[in-house]
Amino acid sequence: xxxxxxxxxxxxxxxxxxxxxxxxxxxxxxxxxxxxxxxxxxxxxxxxxxxxxxxxxxxxxxxxxxxxxxxxxxxxxxxxxxxxxxxxxxxxxxxxxxxxxxxxxxxxxxxxxxxxxxxxxxxxxxxxxxxxxxxxxxxxxxxxxxxxxxxxxxxxxxxxxxxxxxxxxxxxxxxxxxxxxxxxxxxxxxxxxxxxxxxxxxxxxxxxxxxxxxxxxxxxxxxxxxxxxxxxxxxxxxxxxxxxxxxxxxxxxxxxxxxxxxxxxxxxxxxxxxxxxxxxxxxxxxxxxxxxxxxxxxxxxxxxxxxxxxxxxxxxxxxxxxxxxxx
Numbered sequence: 001x002x003x004x005x006x007x008x009x010x011x012x013x014x015x016x017x018x019x020x021x022x023x024x025x026x027x028x029x030x031x032x033x034x035x036x037x038x039x040x041x042x043x044x045x046x047x048x049x050x051x052x053x054x055x056x057x058x059x060x061x062x063x064x065x066x067x068x069x070x071x072x073x074x075x076x077x078x079x080x081x082x083x084x085x086x087x088x089x090x091x092x093x094x095x096x097x098x099x100x101x102x103x104x105x106x107x108x109x110x111x112x113x114x115x116x117x118x119x120x121x122x123x124x125x126x127x128x129x130x131x132x133x134x135x136x137x138x139x140x141x142x143x144x145x146x147x148x149x150x151x152x153x154x155x156x157x158x159x160x161x162x163x164x165x166x167x168x169x170x171x172x173x174x175x176x177x178x179x180x181x182x183x184x185x186x187x188x189x190x191x192x193x194x195x196x197x198x199x200x201x202x203x204x205x206x207x208x209x210x211x212x213x214x215x216x217x218x219x220x221x222x223x224x225x226x227x228x229x230x231x232x233x234x235x236x237x238x239x240x241x242x243x244x245x246x247x248x249x250x251x252x253x254x255x256x257x258x259x260x261x262x263x264x265x266x267x268x269x270x271x272x273x274x275x276x277x278x279x280x281x282x283x284x285x286x287x288x289x290x291x292x293x294x295x296x297x298x299x300x301x302x303x304x305x306x307x308x309x310x311x312x313x314x315x316x317x318x319x320x321x322x323x324x325x326x327x
Contacts, residue, residue: 003043011039060090062299063111063119067099071216072242072271073288074122077144080292081120088300090117105129112137118299120144124186126151140302144295146188147311152302154295154312158192159199161268161284161316165238166200168282168318170207173327174236174264177201177209178228180248181240182216189216189240193268197238210234214244221247229255235264235327242267242274242283249277249323260325270319279322286316 005023009016012035022028022036039045062085066074078094085092093116095107104123108130111119118140123130126148134141134151147153169177179197184190194211201207210232214224221244225237229251239245245267249259257263259279267274270285291314298308 003045008036008039008043008045012036059115059117061093061114061116062090062296062303063093063095063107063114063116064122065095065097065104065107065111065119066122067097067104067124069096072273073145073269073286076288077122077292077295080289080294081296082292084293084296085300088296090296090300099124101127101129105133108133108137108141112139117303118142120295120299140299142295142299142302144291146186149310152298152308152310154291154298154314155188156286156291156314157316158188159196161286161318162193162196162198163200164196164316164318165266165268165284166197167203168320169236169238169264169266169324170200170204172264172324174324175204175207176234176236177207178232178234178237179209179211179240180214180221180224180228180237180244181211182244183213189268193240214247216241216243218243218247218250222251225251226255229257229263236324237263237265239265239267242269242271242281245281245283245323246273246277249281260323264324266324270317275321282319282321282324284316284318287314290314 005019006016009019012019014032018028018032019036022033064078064081066078068074082092093111095111097103097107108119120142122144123146126143126146131150141151143151143153145155147155179194181194182190201209212224212228214221221239225248237248239248245265248265252259252263259265266282268284270283274281274283294312298312301308
């Protein structure tokens with residue numbers, strides 16, 4: 001049977017509060033410390049951190065709300081968050097919302113009821129319901145991937161990413177283009193990334209670009225791309241994400257369209273798979289692992305009442321590869 005704090009206290013001949021203080025890093029005498037450590041080692045006692053946190057005024061748990069788990073960007077960000085939290089003696093709870101807005105709002109309230117110290121929110125959009133929830137719970141919340149003037153935010157430089165990609169494809173001689181984006185409800189990908197691309201195209205003056213909307217799902221990008229390629233013959237399709245670009249490549253291969261000889265393709269994200277496929281995919285690399293580490297560092301500082309800049313912007317990196325032909 002697993003031992004409890006009460007059992008440990010009884011065997012050590014000390015009060016239960018003394019054991020709790022020891023486990024939470026508080027001050028106890030050297031003799032008491034040795035007794036407790038010996039008993040813990042003897043019985044392989046593992047503290048129930050979650051139960052301890054619920055009783056404490058301040059927990060060492062950070063809640064993280066994510067829209068989906070089957071995403072390279074999300075998984076890498078979560079790894080970064082977890083690594084940084086663990087190195088600072090914090091733990092992470094994850095709530096997956098499966099891109100359900102109401103579940104996202106519910107998760108914020110649920111975490112508050114579980115007395116987490118802070119919340120990292122990876123949201124596709126920020127609504128009035130989000131803002132009300134944050135105001136209601138009165139604990140630190142950090143927004144990652146999107147930005148809002150009322151919340152501390154950490155974002156990738158989507159406008160710069162779009163601009164650099166636009167400049168690159170224009171520089172490679174492409175003038176008849178398709179841009180496959182996503183809903184503008186997602187401000188980072190749907191608006192800022194596209195606006196950066198449009199800014200670069202505006203400098204070209206002689207480019208023809210048709211804009212289409214699809215979703216983040218590769219399966220839907222395949223359907224959209226197939227319809228586009230039946231209608232027009234661009235020299236390049238710029239996907240707003242690597243998944244969209246991979247969907248374009250899939251339908252191109254199915255229709256014996258050679259990449260990049262017949263059609264060039266680019267994406268955004270820098271997923272690991274993009275350098276393993278053939279041809280390798282030209283993309284803009286986002287440093288998701290770093291984003292997770294910075295996010296964890298910022299939420300810890302907010303929990304401790306320390307100052308954090310309202311908006312932090314992470315750099316991106318254009319990676320030219322084989323999927324773009326020079327015309």
